[in-house]
Amino acid sequence: xxxxxxxxxxxxxxxxxxFRYIGSDITVSCDPEIIQKAHGLILPGVGxxxxxxxxxxxxxxxxxxxxLSGKPLLGICVGYQLLFDESHEMxxxxxxxxxxxxxxxxxxxxxxxxxxxxxxxxxFADSMSLFDTLGDGKHFAxxxxxxxxxxxxxxxxxxxxxxxxxxxxxxxxxxxxxQFHPEKSSNDGLQVLKNFVSICRExxxx
Amino acid sequence: xxTKRIIPCLDVKDNRVVKGVNxxxxxxxxxxxxxxxxxxxxGADELVFLDITATLRSNKTIVDLVEKVAANVFIPFTVGGGxxxxxxxxxxxxxxxxxxxINTAAVKNPDILRESAERFGSQCVVxxxxxxxxxxTTGKWHVTVKAxxxxxxxxxxxxxxxxxxxxxxxxxxxSMDADGTQAGYDIELTRAVAExxxxxxxxxxxxxxLESLTEVLDAGKADAVLAASIFHYGTYTIRETKEFLxxxxxxxxxx
Numbered sequence: 111x112x113x114x115x116x117x118x119x120x121x122x123x124x125x126x127x128x129f130r131y132i133g134s135d136i137t138v139s140c141d142p143e144i145i146q147k148a149h150g151l152i153l154p155g156v157g158x159x160x161x162x163x164x165x166x167x168x169x170x171x172x173x174x175x176x177x178l179s180g181k182p183l184l185g186i187c188v189g190y191q192l193l194f195d196e197s198h199e200m201x202x203x204x205x206x207x208x209x210x211x212x213x214x215x216x217x218x219x220x221x222x223x224x225x226x227x228x229x230x231x232x233x234f235a236d237s238m239s240l241f242d243t244l245g246d247g248k249h250f251a252x253x254x255x256x257x258x259x260x261x262x263x264x265x266x267x268x269x270x271x272x273x274x275x276x277x278x279x280x281x282x283x284x285x286x287x288x289q290f291h292p293e294k295s296s297n298d299g300l301q302v303l304k305n306f307v308s309i310c311r312e313x314x315x316x
Numbered sequence: 317x318x319t320k321r322i323i324p325c326l327d328v329k330d331n332r333v334v335k336g337v338n339x340x341x342x343x344x345x346x347x348x349x350x351x352x353x354x355x356x357x358x359g360a361d362e363l364v365f366l367d368i369t370a371t372l373r374s375n376k377t378i379v380d381l382v383e384k385v386a387a388n389v390f391i392p393f394t395v396g397g398g399x400x401x402x403x404x405x406x407x408x409x410x411x412x413x414x415x416x417x418i419n420t421a422a423v424k425n426p427d428i429l430r431e432s433a434e435r436f437g438s439q440c441v442v443x444x445x446x447x448x449x450x451x452x453t454t455g456k457w458h459v460t461v462k463a464x465x466x467x468x469x470x471x472x473x474x475x476x477x478x479x480x481x482x483x484x485x486x487x488x489x490x491s492m493d494a495d496g497t498q499a500g501y502d503i504e505l506t507r508a509v510a511e512x513x514x515x516x517x518x519x520x521x522x523x524x525x526l527e528s529l530t531e532v533l534d535a536g537k538a539d540a541v542l543a544a545s546i547f548h549y550g551t552y553t554i555r556e557t558k559e560f561l562x563x564x565x566x567x568x569x570x571x
Contacts, residue, residue, distance in 0.1 A: 121409040121410055121412070121413070121414070123386065123409070123410055123411065123412045124386070124393075124412060124414055127386060127387050127390075127412060128390060130387075131387075131388075131390070156436065156437050156439060156440060157435075157436055157437030157439075158437060188437075218514070222318075223514055223515055223516045223539055224514055224515065225438065225439050225485050225486075225515070225516070226318065227318075227439070227485070227486060227516045227539070228318050228319060228320075228321050228361065228516070228539065228540065229318070229319045229321065229361055229569040230317065230318045230319065231317065231319075249319065249569040249570070251361075251362075251391065251392055252318075253392070253414075253439040253440075253485075254439070255438070255439075271317055272317075272318055291392070291414075293390065294390060294391055294392045294393075294414060295390070295391075296356065296359070296390050296391055297390075299390065300390060
């Protein structure tokens with residue numbers, strides 16, 4: 111069983127729809143006991159990361175404990191941004207600190223539209239399990255005005271170009287995150303979710 | 317590189333997709349659940365669902381329909397039509413919408429944009445502008461409301477800028493002069509708005525030939541194009557459209 115952590119930030123519906131579509135056993139919850147029983151966790155989220163961190167605070171410890179004990183965790187969009195040390199969106203906010211790095215604004219002086227909205231090409235780093243069978247890179251759907259500057263020697267980083275090189279996704283041991291929305295990125299996005307389900311299944315049989 | 321988006325639009329009335337000319341003379345174009353799934357599978361970049369009877373707020377049937385469409389759509393999904401309060405956006409997001417478009421309510425109470433952006437994030441707040449060329453002037457458009465039936469004295473470009481300040485994350489810009497005519501987008505209008513704001517602009521109204529799509533994405537500086545009739549009635553498939561754009565050096569996500 112995988113748990114989509116519903117901590118009251120934006121919609122978990124699209125994520126739930128996508129996991130159900132690929133036939134995954136999904137529960138939507140923010141109950142610490144259910145999170146502890148899960149074989150894998152998905153942390154979604156939209157909107158501002160500071161507000162999201164405030165909402166996730168009551169269950170932050172259990173998420174960290176479970177993840178540090180080896181349970182696969184997939185952060186999506188703002189859920190992904192919460193994986194890092196801190197966010198600089200409307201003030202400075204401490205985040206979960208599972209991956210070294212900080213979330214900062216996409217520079218606004220490049221004559222590019224903000225939010226970074228739409229489909230952009232993501233180039234994968236070598237041997238990222240999240241992108242298994244997808245080749246060197248694919249297009250995914252983004253909707254972000256902030257991005258993570260990763261500063262962690264153990265993290266593999268997939269990149270996307272938008273005036274500067276942005277982090278599109280990250281992978282560090284059992285911790286995974288995508289700035290883009292795999293649940294809204296058509297077949298290639300659904301493949302990312304299938305890969306995450308496989309990762310959770312392997313973890314279970316280890 | 318960020319690609320330009322091709323967005324089919326489902327104008328929905330009585331649980332059916334319809335399409336008219338200048339919002340009049342509606343004809344049936346199919347089932348919204350089937351069409352939504354088809355476009356998502358065929359490589360459309362987003363999908364827009366507009367309740368043209370503007371009854372989203374009071375009509376549970378429509379919200380149920382949004383849910384059914386969303387269950388089969390794995391591309392960003394925008395819903396609009398008669399939203400009057402931020403709470404209603406909450407309901408639609410929980411039903412599977414990723415973004416909501418607000419039109420008349422924002423003109424009457426611009427603060428709805430700020431409140432919605434604060435609560436749900438700018439990325440899901442789309443301001444829809446139905447603009448019409450102001451008679452006897454050049455380079456001026458005014459905002460119309462209630463599905464284009466009611467003119468206002470608000471300047472469309474200034475309104476777009478104000479909406480950006482308030483927190484709108486995107487503008488869905490429809491030319492009421494061009495809508496449903498298939499005579500081409502209003503390039504001048506689209507370009508004027510796109511140059512006046514830093515948020516993405518979706519051009520709508522008038523999609524006809526594939527050249528007209530290329531033109532509005534290139535000369536019109538739109539980030540995305542919305543089209544209904546040309547896709548619903550099979551004039552072009554999403555694939556043909558993207559291949560054409562690619563041949564004309566418009567960056568698109570390959571199908």
